Amino acid sequence: MQLTFSPALGEQTVLRAAPAASGRSASQSILFIATFDSRESLQEAQRDGIKVEVWSDVPAGGRLPGEWGAMQFGTLEPGSVLRPQVTGTFALQDTKEEGGLAEDGSLYVHLKVPLSDRVGARFSFTYRLVYPSGHVQWLGEFGKNGELVVERGLPGVDLREGWNISDDGTYRTHAFPGDRVLGHLTDPEAWSCWLWKESSIPAFSGTVSGTEGQAMVLLPQPNLREVNVSRPLVFVASDSATLRITEQGKIILRSSSPFARVAFSVLEHSRELLKGITALCSGEVLALDDVSAVLSCRPAGADLPIHLIVLPAADNVGKRPAIPLWPSALPKEAAGWDGLALSFPDLGTPKFISGPVAGREQLAVLGTSGGELILAPVHTVDVGAGKWEAALLSPHKEPFVKVVRAVPETLPTPPPSPPLSRASPPQPITPTPRDEIPAPYPGIAASATPSPPTSIYRRRERVSQLRRAPPSSALIPHRSPHTLRRYLHMLLNVVLWLWSVFVKALATRVVGESLTRRISGLIGLALLKTTPPPSPRTDSDDRVEAREEAGEEPMRTPDTIDANGIPGVSMKEADESPIVSIPSPQYAVRPVREPQGVTSPPHVSLAAIVPFQPLESLTLFLKGCGPLKEVHAKMGGKPGPQPTSTNFDDGLRLTFEGIEEGGPLEVTINL
Numbered sequence: 001m002q003l004t005f006s007p008a009l010g011e012q013t014v015l016r017a018a019p020a021a022s023g024r025s026a027s028q029s030i031l032f033i034a035t036f037d038s039r040e041s042l043q044e045a046q047r048d049g050i051k052v053e054v055w056s057d058v059p060a061g062g063r064l065p066g067e068w069g070a071m072q073f074g075t076l077e078p079g080s081v082l083r084p085q086v087t088g089t090f091a092l093q094d095t096k097e098e099g100g101l102a103e104d105g106s107l108y109v110h111l112k113v114p115l116s117d118r119v120g121a122r123f124s125f126t127y128r129l130v131y132p133s134g135h136v137q138w139l140g141e142f143g144k145n146g147e148l149v150v151e152r153g154l155p156g157v158d159l160r161e162g163w164n165i166s167d168d169g170t171y172r173t174h175a176f177p178g179d180r181v182l183g184h185l186t187d188p189e190a191w192s193c194w195l196w197k198e199s200s201i202p203a204f205s206g207t208v209s210g211t212e213g214q215a216m217v218l219l220p221q222p223n224l225r226e227v228n229v230s231r232p233l234v235f236v237a238s239d240s241a242t243l244r245i246t247e248q249g250k251i252i253l254r255s256s257s258p259f260a261r262v263a264f265s266v267l268e269h270s271r272e273l274l275k276g277i278t279a280l281c282s283g284e285v286l287a288l289d290d291v292s293a294v295l296s297c298r299p300a301g302a303d304l305p306i307h308l309i310v311l312p313a314a315d316n317v318g319k320r321p322a323i324p325l326w327p328s329a330l331p332k333e334a335a336g337w338d339g340l341a342l343s344f345p346d347l348g349t350p351k352f353i354s355g356p357v358a359g360r361e362q363l364a365v366l367g368t369s370g371g372e373l374i375l376a377p378v379h380t381v382d383v384g385a386g387k388w389e390a391a392l393l394s395p396h397k398e399p400f401v402k403v404v405r406a407v408p409e410t411l412p413t414p415p416p417s418p419p420l421s422r423a424s425p426p427q428p429i430t431p432t433p434r435d436e437i438p439a440p441y442p443g444i445a446a447s448a449t450p451s452p453p454t455s456i457y458r459r460r461e462r463v464s465q466l467r468r469a470p471p472s473s474a475l476i477p478h479r480s481p482h483t484l485r486r487y488l489h490m491l492l493n494v495v496l497w498l499w500s501v502f503v504k505a506l507a508t509r510v511v512g513e514s515l516t517r518r519i520s521g522l523i524g525l526a527l528l529k530t531t532p533p534p535s536p537r538t539d540s541d542d543r544v545e546a547r548e549e550a551g552e553e554p555m556r557t558p559d560t561i562d563a564n565g566i567p568g569v570s571m572k573e574a575d576e577s578p579i580v581s582i583p584s585p586q587y588a589v590r591p592v593r594e595p596q597g598v599t600s601p602p603h604v605s606l607a608a609i610v611p612f613q614p615l616e617s618l619t620l621f622l623k624g625c626g627p628l629k630e631v632h633a634k635m636g637g638k639p640g641p642q643p644t645s646t647n648f649d650d651g652l653r654l655t656f657e658g659i660e661e662g663g664p665l666e667v668t669i670n671l
Helices: 039-047 271-281 332-336 454-468 483-511 513-529 539-549 571-576
Strands: 003-006 012-017 028-036 051-056 069-072 106-113 122-130 136-138 146-152 157-159 171-175 178-185 191-196 203-205 215-220 233-237 241-245 250-255 260-266 285-288 292-297 306-312 323-325 339-343 351-354 364-366 371-377 379-382 387-392 397-404 408-411 596-599 603-610 615-623 630-635 644-648 651-659 663-670
Touching (some): 191 271, 215 241, 233 271, 241 260, 260 271, 271 292, 351 387, 379 397, 483 513, 615 663
Antiparallel strands (some): 028 106, 051 069, 171 260, 191 215, 339 371, 615 651, 630 663
C-alpha cells in the first residue's frame, strides 16, 4: 500500500486569502488529499480498519490557534441543500448523490477556515496511520513537517501591481487607452465563464480561453481538487473598456478612454459589482447569500420572458452540490401572475407551476455550476370545457389573452316578396294640372301657392350640405381629432423608408449592429404609438357603397344651383313641370319572420408586442388545450407564418419560424 499526499510533507504551501468587507469574516476551504496507489489498496485498508489522519494546528473544528489535533480522511460529502420533504421539484441538472469511493481512490479532509483574519500566519501539519490495535504510524520525519503560509490574494489568480483594495474587499484599478495586462490565471483550464455584453443575454462558456466582454463571472470547474480551493470571481469593466482572457490565461483590459476602470472581487462579497452587471441587460440582483446568487436579465426591447442566471457563491467542494431556486428569489412582479413557466434556454420541456408561488418550497434545483432559467407568466383562460394555460417564452411585452365565446349571430331579415296576383292592376297615369290638385283633407282648401314636392326639399337639403362642407384633404379627414397624429405617422413612414434603404447599412458599419437595432426599434415604436384609430364611417359612406353595389351611378355635384337652392333645376322649370300622382303599391300580407341565427365557434386570442428585430423563432406553449382546429398568426396586421406543433407531457408547443421583423403579434386559436 502506497500513499501520496497533497500538500506534501517537507514543503511550504501558500494559501491565498481573499480580502473580506470590513467587520465581516469569511471562511475559505482547504483540502488535504490522500491518494492510494489503487482502489484495491484503498478497499483493503478499509477492510483492515486502518485510518488515515492529518495531524495539524490549523484552527478548525473548534480548536484554538496553536492547538494540535487529528482529522480523519474520508469521502467528500455531496453538500446538497435539498430538503428531503420536497417532492416534484423541477431538477434542471442531475443532482443525484454519488455514494461510494472516488474513481481515483482518493480520500479528503475538508476544512473551512477564516483565512482573511490570519494573513501572515503559518500552520504546520503531518500525516499518520492509526490501526485498530491503537498503534500509530507517523508518515513524516522529525523536522520535516509541512507548512501552510497565509498571504493576501485570490486562489488561482496572480495579479500585477497597481491594484487598490477597497473597504468592501474589492480590487480596483484603471487603465489608459490600449491594452493592459491585469494578471493571469494559474490554470486557465480550471475555470468556466459567464460572459456579459451590453444589451444582450449573458452566455455560458465551459472554458475561458478567448472570451471577451464587459463583465465576467469565473467559476471553478466542479471536479477541481486543489489545496487552496478557488472561489467564484466577478470582473466588471467600465463602459469604455472590455475584458479579454487569452489562451495562456492572461487577463487583459482593452480601453479606448483614459478614464477606463475595472473592478473584481469574490462573488459572495460583490453585490455592488453584480448590480453593475445586471444593469447591462435591464436586470437586477434578486438574491445573494452563502449558497448562490440569482440575477435577472431581460431581452433587448422586451419585458418578457425573464432570464434567471443562478450562480454558485460557494466553492465547489463536494461531488454534486445542488443549488436551489426559492420563490423569494423571483422578481416581485411574479407574485401577481396566475402561474409561471420555467424552462431551459433551449425551450425543450417547460415546467408549469399553477397558482401563486408564495409559500411554496423549492421551485427548481440546479447543479454545481448553476445555470440559466427562462421565466414567463402563465395565462389561465376558461374555455367552458376546461382551463387552458398559455405561456409565451419568446421576447415580447404587453401580453394579453382573451377568449371569444360562442355567440349567436343574427342574420338579416329577407326583403318582402313582390306583389301577388290578387293586387289591383296598375292604373294609367295621367298628368294632372296644378290648379286641379285636390286638397289633402276634406274641408281644407289647397294653398294658393302650393308647396314644392318632397323631392325638391331633399334636393335643396343636399345642396345646403354641399355648400356647408368645406374642401378636405385626401390624406387627412376634415376636422379629424387625430390630424397631427396622422401627419406624424406619415412622416415617420418616410423616415423609416429612408433609414432602411440608405442609412441602416452605413450605420451598422459605423456604430455597430447593437445600436443600429435600437434605432430601428425606436422608429418602429414611434410608428406604433402614432398609429391613428380608423376614421368612423358616416351614413353617406354607406349610401355611396350601396349605390355602387347596386350598379347605380353615384350622386354627383350639380352644375347649376339657382337662387332658391334647387340644384340643376330653376324655380320656373319646377313650376311648369306637371305633378304626377302615383298610386302606392299594394302588397300581400306576409307572416312576420323571426330573426335567424348561427353559432360561431369559440377561439382564444393571444396578443403581444414583439421587439423590432429578427427572431429565429417564436415559441408558444399551451397546456390542457386538447386538439386544435386552426391556428392563425398575424404580425403587424399581416398574415404570419404557420406554426409547427410538438407535443410535450400534456401540452403542446407551437413554433413560428422566420419572424423577420417585430411588431404587434396576434395568435388566434380556433377550438
